[in-house]
Amino acid sequence: MGLYRVQVYSWKATLHAEYDPFDYAAEPTRVYGQxxxxxxxxxxxxxxxxxxxxxxxxxxxxxxxxxxxADRSAGIHAQLNPLTDPVAGRLRDGNKVDMQFVLDGTRRLAIAPIADNNEIGLRSTWQHPSFGGRFLPNAPSIGPxxxxxxxxxxxLATGAQTQLQSSSTSLDTLEVRLVDPVDVYTQADRASKYGILFVVLTFVAFVLFELIKRLPIHPLQYLLVGLALAIFFLLLLSLSEHIAFWQAYLISAAAxxxxxxxxxxxxxxxxxRAAGFSVMLTALYAVLYSLLISEDNALLMGSLLLFGILASIMWVTRKLDWYELGNSLR
Known part of the structure; x- marks a missing residue:
């Protein structure tokens, strides 16, 4: 519904539980209810x-x-038959429980391990899970x-039983989140974080033109160019809600x-000179797009980008006499 996309899941659950018979002889004065x-x-x-x-x-x-x-959570329950033989301490309905159900949800699934021994397994075709909560899985397998x-x-490893019996408002849980590492909002957010870099690089190029070519540029012109760079990210976000991200990126960058x-x-x-600046911006936008669609190599590519930019600035200014330039500006 709407423009915002949310990860949803359908959990087909199978539950099996076993519990020990009540030890009625240990507490003969206890009154058992339903x-x-x-x-x-x-x-x-x-x-x-x-x-x-x-x-x-x-x-x-x-x-x-x-x-x-009921005071703690919504849910479901089933009535069992009362004890048939208090001395034996067994429920008429037995001690082995099997249950199957389907539960739909969004983004995350959390399970509270309240049994004495909990064996929990989760399997899905989703390729990008994020495990959280109080407990991490044992050697999870993640692949295509x-x-x-x-x-x-x-x-012994969880306080869920104690928390359940007390007035604690939360329980220890294990958790799985469905993460989309390259959804449009994450990509737009990551792109905006590079916005300062774009503005700084453009201003550095302007300063070099002023110093080397003796070409005066007014502060208002700096401001207008910076605003033109900043509006790219607004265009990217607004367009990506209606068309594919790569199409939104191409249109925003071209504009x-x-x-x-x-x-x-x-x-x-x-x-x-304007064409030279446009080529520089085109190269930056191309590298930025590669960073945004990369899941595992974004840090490496970003580091190489910064190194390449620094090397380019050093190469352009390697023969610049800063002392003479400073004297001429005075």
């Missing part, structure tokens, strides 16, 4: 269809609400076909380079 199974879900609107719950192979009906967890991650957690060429031909009093 037992139930509860699962907290932060937003039950993501449930697709009706979850399927079985206890010892027998299907049980699920109800809305998280039962005993997606990712496969697993967690093996003991209650700004054309504007700079037209204006600088008058400021620098030469079409040739």
């Amino acid at each position: 037992p139930h199974l509860a699962m907290g879900i932060s937003d039950v609107r993501g449930l697709v269809g009706t979850p399927h719950l079985q206890v010892d192979g027998r299907t049980l009906a699920l109800e809305s609400g998280a039962g005993a967890l 076909k997606g990712f496969d991650a697993s967690w093996s957690l003991s209650s 700004c380079i054309g504007l700079q060429f037209f204006y600088l031909s008058g400021v620098l009093r030469s079409w040739v």
